[in-house]
Amino acid sequence: MGEKSISGFSKLSKRGKLKWIAENFFKDPEAVIRELKSYWLTNEDQQRVMDGFSENTISNFHLPYGVAPNMIINDKTYCIPMVIEESSVVAAASSAAKFWMNRGGFKTEVISTVKIGQVHFYWDGDSSKMIPLFNKYKERFKQDVKDITANMDKRGGGIIDVNLKDFTDIEPNYYQVEIKFDTCDSMGANFINSVLERVASLMKDYFAREKTFTAKEKEIDIVMSILSNYTPECLVRASVSCPIEDLGMFGEMDAETFANKFNRAVRIAHIDPYRATTHNKGIFNGIDAVVLATGNDFRAIEACGHTYASRDGQYKSLSNCELKDGIFKFWLDIPLAIGTVGGLTNIHPIAKTSLELLGNPGSNELMQVIAATGLAQNFAALKSLVTVGIQKGHMKMHLMNILNHQEATKKEIEASVLHFKDHVVSFSAVRTFLDELRTTSSGNKPFAIAGTND
């Protein structure tokens, strides 16, 4: 074993793990223990809940929890909880919410809510025998997994359909059982995977007992049973629209010019994957932030969204724009497999609070809130990009982050904000400005030079 490796780490207590980490990887073990312990929750029960989410936990990693108020979706006003570390995202969502508040707000609809699971298997046999066998057992599957699906069935969900997919023309002997599910208000990963593993073992059974099969055909090689995170049939649409003239003025830019530039920005993201990636990243700034705040799985949502963006064979914008008959229309279609029950949603204390802030929505309503936030974020980013540019807003936040890092006083912050209104913000420029300011003020000169020029 290497110098810094260990066996039995997971068996150590939390304090033991922290001590081992501190002593083996840090110059000042006492300081790092103190620091990481300072982020433990004071409420021990809540800390135990947090530790239960994952393994080998030694501390908690904080992210900012913000809100974007005034978001009108289908005529209902929401205050959106957002967990995100990036400056300007929450401000951008809030400003887009406010912009559309007076222009009819966001409209959303859930198009479909189907989730998919797959049993992947190899079978070396006469494929013409497979279809009749599959059809014979198709209904039986549903009966034979009833003990797992009973609760979901009662809630109005469960198995929607079971299909056999034959891939033998691409890969010899490879088939799939594809099962479609309705998982109601849960994301349903555990439920789906349990059903799939049962189906896999039932298949082994059915095949072994099939009288028309040869000895070789009675054997089936199950490779794996797992849900698919690609859920193109769990789809939601969010849109905004208004007469072009109602878009108003953007500084010197009139509504018509803005609408055309905006439309072109969306078209470019349909043409060029380099731009599409950044464009969609902006959408996920909003989506991930709400997904995280509500305790949902942002990796699943991202993976699915990017596959959906490539559904035509080329990675493209997830949002669309249309200027027709004097109307500006901007919309987003996105698959979102999320839940409002089960998983972290009900056990993470703040995820629960987020859901309450949203009025305890069901999963369909939450899909709509998340899609609208993604669209708001995309609108705000494009609006900045085609008008004043993105750096103006970003740099304001960046400046504040640098000033906080440099432990600037209130007076120094005021002076810096004034000064950097017409100077380029960079870490070194801010430090130089603060140094000069501090030298001047320690020499007891009044603060007068602050914010004027160098």
Ligand code: MEV
């Ligand atoms: C930054 O996080 C997101 C943007 O780059 C999105 C975009 O360019 O559309 C501003």
